[in-house]
Amino acid sequence: QVQLVESGGGLVQAGGSLRLSCAASGRTFSMGWFRQIPGKEREFVASITWPGGTYYPDSVKGRFTISRDNAKNTVYLQMNSLKPEDTAVYYCAAGAGSTRARDYNYWGQGTQVTVSS
Numbered sequence: 837q838v839q840l841v842e843s844g845g846g847l848v849q850a851g852g853s854l855r856l857s858c859a860a861s862g863r864t865f866s867m868g869w870f871r872q873i874p875g876k877e878r879e880f881v882a883s884i885t886w887p888g889g890t891y892y893p894d895s896v897k898g899r900f901t902i903s904r905d906n907a908k909n910t911v912y913l914q915m916n917s918l919k920p921e922d923t924a925v926y927y928c929a930a931g932a933g934s935t936r937a938r939d940y941n942y943w944g945q946g947t948q949v950t951v952s953s
Contacts, residue, residue, distance in 0.1 A: 838868055838942045840928050843892050845947030852951070858928030860943055866933025867911040868940060869902060871924035871949075878927065880935040893935070896922075906950060913935040918951045925949075 848854050858867065868883040881892045881906040882902035890902050911928060918947040926949050931940030 838930050840878070840930060840942055840944035842926065842928050842947040844869045845926060845949045847952065850918060850920055850951055851953050852918050853914070853916045854949060856915070856926055856928075856947060858913075860909040860911070860930060863906075863909060864930040864942075866931060867902075867904060867928060868933065868935075868942045869911075869913045869928045869938055870929060870940075871922075871926045872946075873924045879924075881889045881926070883932075883933050883935070884911060884935050891933075891935070897916060897950070903939065910948040915949070918949075920951045920953045923949060923951050 842858050844856040865886045869881040870878045871881050872878045883904045899917045904911045925946040927946045928944045929940035930942040
């Protein structure tokens with residue numbers, strides 16, 4: 837069993853930046869970030885493998901960067917040039933490293949990111 841704890845969410849103006857952190861209770865292989873707004877499915881944001889391979893959807897490519905510190909069992913999501921449409925609850929997850937939420941076994945509790953216009 838792996839426990840994940842996110843931190844770093846908050847309120848930021850459009851064009852600003854936030855950095856999310858996700859601390860895992862144990863070693864994980866692939867990690868991902870997803871986001872969700874009420875009434876919609878969880879949306880893939882970024883993933884990273886143990887060696888550091890990353891993948892992003894077009895909606896965040898060039899603005900978001902996922903990274904990890906394996907010694908600390910921690911994954912980060914640096915979000916730059918934020919837009920109001922980035923507003924959501926952000927979740928980190930541990931699992932297969934795909935773009936599909938169902939491929940991840942462990943989830944954090946989520947952290948709210950709100951981008952004002």
